[in-house]
Amino acid sequence: MNANVGSFLHRWAQQDPGRTGIVDSGRNDLAFSYEELDRQASRVAGHLLDRGLGAGDRVAICTANGMDFVAAWFGAVYAGCTTLPISVMSTAHEIAFRLQHAGCKALLTDAERSAVAHASKARAGTSSEVLLIADAIANASGEAPPCDASPNSFAMLLYTSGTTGAAKGVCITHGSLGAHTQALVEQTLRLTEDDRILGTLPLTHSYGIRMTLLAPFYAGASTVFVPKFSSARTLELCTTHRITWLPGVPTMFVAWANEDTQPTPPSLRWCMSAGAPLLEDVRLRAEARLGAPVRQGYGLTEATFTTINAPPDDAVPGSSGKPVTGIELKIADDFGEELPRGVHGEVLIRGQNVMAGYLDEKLATAHVMRGDWLHTGDIGFVDDEGRLTIADRSKDLILRGGASIYPSEIENVLAHHPAIRDIAVVGQPDDYYGEEIVAVAVRNGDVTAKELDEWAREQLAAYKVPRRYAFVQSLPQGASGKTLKRRLRDQLVSGEISAEQLPPHGPAK
Numbered sequence: 001m002n003a004n005v006g007s008f009l010h011r012w013a014q015q016d017p018g019r020t021g022i023v024d025s026g027r028n029d030l031a032f033s034y035e036e037l038d039r040q041a042s043r044v045a046g047h048l049l050d051r052g053l054g055a056g057d058r059v060a061i062c063t064a065n066g067m068d069f070v071a072a073w074f075g076a077v078y079a080g081c082t083t084l085p086i087s088v089m090s091t092a093h094e095i096a097f098r099l100q101h102a103g104c105k106a107l108l109t110d111a112e113r114s115a116v117a118h119a120s121k122a123r124a125g126t127s128s129e130v131l132l133i134a135d136a137i138a139n140a141s142g143e144a145p146p147c148d149a150s151p152n153s154f155a156m157l158l159y160t161s162g163t164t165g166a167a168k169g170v171c172i173t174h175g176s177l178g179a180h181t182q183a184l185v186e187q188t189l190r191l192t193e194d195d196r197i198l199g200t201l202p203l204t205h206s207y208g209i210r211m212t213l214l215a216p217f218y219a220g221a222s223t224v225f226v227p228k229f230s231s232a233r234t235l236e237l238c239t240t241h242r243i244t245w246l247p248g249v250p251t252m253f254v255a256w257a258n259e260d261t262q263p264t265p266p267s268l269r270w271c272m273s274a275g276a277p278l279l280e281d282v283r284l285r286a287e288a289r290l291g292a293p294v295r296q297g298y299g300l301t302e303a304t305f306t307t308i309n310a311p312p313d314d315a316v317p318g319s320s321g322k323p324v325t326g327i328e329l330k331i332a333d334d335f336g337e338e339l340p341r342g343v344h345g346e347v348l349i350r351g352q353n354v355m356a357g358y359l360d361e362k363l364a365t366a367h368v369m370r371g372d373w374l375h376t377g378d379i380g381f382v383d384d385e386g387r388l389t390i391a392d393r394s395k396d397l398i399l400r401g402g403a404s405i406y407p408s409e410i411e412n413v414l415a416h417h418p419a420i421r422d423i424a425v426v427g428q429p430d431d432y433y434g435e436e437i438v439a440v441a442v443r444n445g446d447v448t449a450k451e452l453d454e455w456a457r458e459q460l461a462a463y464k465v466p467r468r469y470a471f472v473q474s475l476p477q478g479a480s481g482k483t484l485k486r487r488l489r490d491q492l493v494s495g496e497i498s499a500e501q502l503p504p505h506g507p508a509k
Helices: 007-013 034-050 067-078 092-102 111-124 131-139 173-190 207-218 231-240 250-258 280-288 360-369 407-414 449-455 485-494
Strands: 020-024 030-033 057-064 083-085 106-109 129-132 154-159 169-173 198-199 221-223 246-248 270-273 294-299 305-308 319-323 327-331 345-351 373-384 386-391 399-402 404-405 420-430 432-442 468-469
Touching: 007 207, 007 319, 020 034, 020 067, 030 067, 034 131, 057 067, 057 092, 057 246, 067 083, 067 106, 067 221, 083 404, 092 111, 092 169, 092 373, 106 111, 106 131, 111 129, 111 169, 111 294, 111 449, 129 131, 129 294, 129 345, 154 173, 169 173, 173 207, 173 305, 198 207, 198 231, 198 294, 198 319, 198 420, 207 221, 207 246, 207 305, 221 485, 231 250, 246 250, 270 280, 280 294, 294 319, 305 327, 319 327, 327 373, 360 373, 373 449, 386 407, 399 420, 407 420, 407 432, 407 449, 432 449
Parallel strands: 020 221, 057 083, 057 106, 083 154, 106 129, 198 221, 198 246, 246 270, 270 294, 432 468
Antiparallel strands: 020 030, 154 169, 294 305, 305 319, 319 386, 327 345, 345 373, 373 386, 399 404, 420 432
């Protein structure tokens, strides 16, 4: 049986060719049918084959959300190549690293990014061809349908954000993509061909490509793609196109909750947040603004969407829900032994959503893949109903004077201060305590470090209260909207961000 995930598109092109596959808001809301998208993908595949590329060759893709990305990604997959999506926000240095590390034979891009693509190729010093997607569609000598692919062959490489070291290439197979997408669509998301999804998440990220391209195409649904996020524009599209399902990241839900220029979308069934913890206050405000339930999901590039708190299950504050069909998880101690329910420990995962390994990184793969379980580095617990709640990243854990401190607990307290728009808590080296707690805040009103200290002391034990505060215009974020805490720590150490040191305090109130 052919495991090629290109069948998601090709099947609907044959069964219902006129059905709308995507609407490209970057092209004046131009709609493309499944038949049209299949033809464009087939021509990209034909062009790649014309140039001698094929099974196993790695092809990078750098273009914004829309028709170009769909044609490039499925075209590369049709030809049997392994796709490597790269964020349009990437620098030439970042793109060059990926081209070189992955040994890419080609980079598919658009005219807007042609200059940085050629600069990346020169910096990488590789023989990667820079191919414009429009030219590939126009110049192919013929069309090529999805080739035969085995379940174990690589469909996609996605690079980790590199927040805890050098970025690693996560290898994802056709079999994994196919099985996990089927389980998501049929058992958890329950998408149908009548659904309309808003695609504002970057398709170059695991969350975006799985939830706004692969899942809808498996279901035969339609996606309205947005090349650049705007809270007003996306809510306008939700109304115009009667969007039924809205996936996003916490920063988007903050923006939607605060957006007052658009009416409440009329057709939303529910919304999903992932990529970072969603504060309960934000979730409730977003629900009221959007007129639909907002739920959380949990995953990582190495094991995407392990759990989702999807309807019809009740919303549980802070919970990411139960495992998706075909996935097991357990909470373990430092020795990999399972802990009782309700006890905090490391989240371990195994199942069809887990990567095949890191590209050319056997030691790194062996470090996280032990005894058939992926060791995520995330700290959480499972309740009596089997629902997962994430407390923090183990790498973000602050060890102050021998005490383990979860930054998310402090962030939840400080985020409720009316003058705080965004907050991140990190550890900073300290001669006495080993690490000291630093809060880095984005203000939307007048507030001082002393006032935040008083706010925190009313709600936290003394040893959890930050001793240093920094105020910035914005927090550094990755393509998925996740705060880059490693960058914050580096900026604090280098002095790029200056933190105010508060004097020692007495017992907490």
